[in-house]
Amino acid sequence: MEKKWMEYAVKISKENAEKKEGKPFGAVIVKNGEIISEGVNEVIASHDPTAHAELLAISRASRKLGTDDLSDCELYASGEPCPMCLSAIYLANIEKAYFANPAEGNPLATKAQYIYKQVGLPNEQRENKLIHMPVED
Template identity: 40%
Template sequence: MCYEEISAPASQWLERANEEALQSVKNGGGPFGAVIVQADNETGEVIRHWVSHNQVVLSHDPTAHAEVMVIRMAAKELGVVDLGCIYQGQAKLSQSSEQSYCVMYSSAEPCPMCISAIYWAGIKKLMFSATRFDAAKPGVDFSDAVIYEELARPYHQRRYMQVEYAKTANHLDAFDYYKNNTGVKRYGKKPA
């Protein structure tokens, strides 16, 4: 993996994510922190931000990674699911221009689950500090190598999880209902 191709100057928000990671460890959590910054589309000025840290051990939740936690916070407070394009009047919190967007700052390169969550949240810019190789070093021991290897394999060749597929009489009912009912709340769409 070559990180020089994506190298950028450090930012205060990335430093804040790293501070949160250190505080997390000092308080019994994992060594990861994340910040989401909401910025104005026209000016790029920061409107607001959210900060969180890894809470896996403290909450007994294997999905409570810093990036997931801060996405949950921002999305809930804003009342939106697309943090990449937030329209004025759509969000619960005010903004002066018609559109805004969010940027993710993470103390470390996000794991496969977190990078997926960042995509699902519509966030189009990510900046991180420590690499996945830094996180995997002896004494730190947060390696995602097995997950990356497994995701590259077809289901039938996966070694750590048995995956099965079966059709049922109702396996498409929820999709059909969603597709055919205009009253169902959609997400990811610009409000009319």
């Protein structure tokens, strides 16, 4: 864990917010003391609700390294990852992910907190349902 990587993630998140191309979130992937990739929130610019900083950084790191296993990397994020980004962190096998700003009390993370609560509920109690629809061969 190195403070300079977190400071850099926060710096790029602020720069992104100033450009008004996305929300103030930034993330960097570090391997062996070197930044492998970075990402900023591009939701507004791309009209893509999945264009989160962490997802973009993970995707870029995977392409650069030629693997989906980032277990030898660390992620530094300006904000606490939302459920979608946390899932990607698990899928990429990133064992250590650091964040600067917690989601609780952050007005920009209201939806993330709602989703965390929803995914903890049984499917029948969720507002958005997953419906099994088998197809015969």
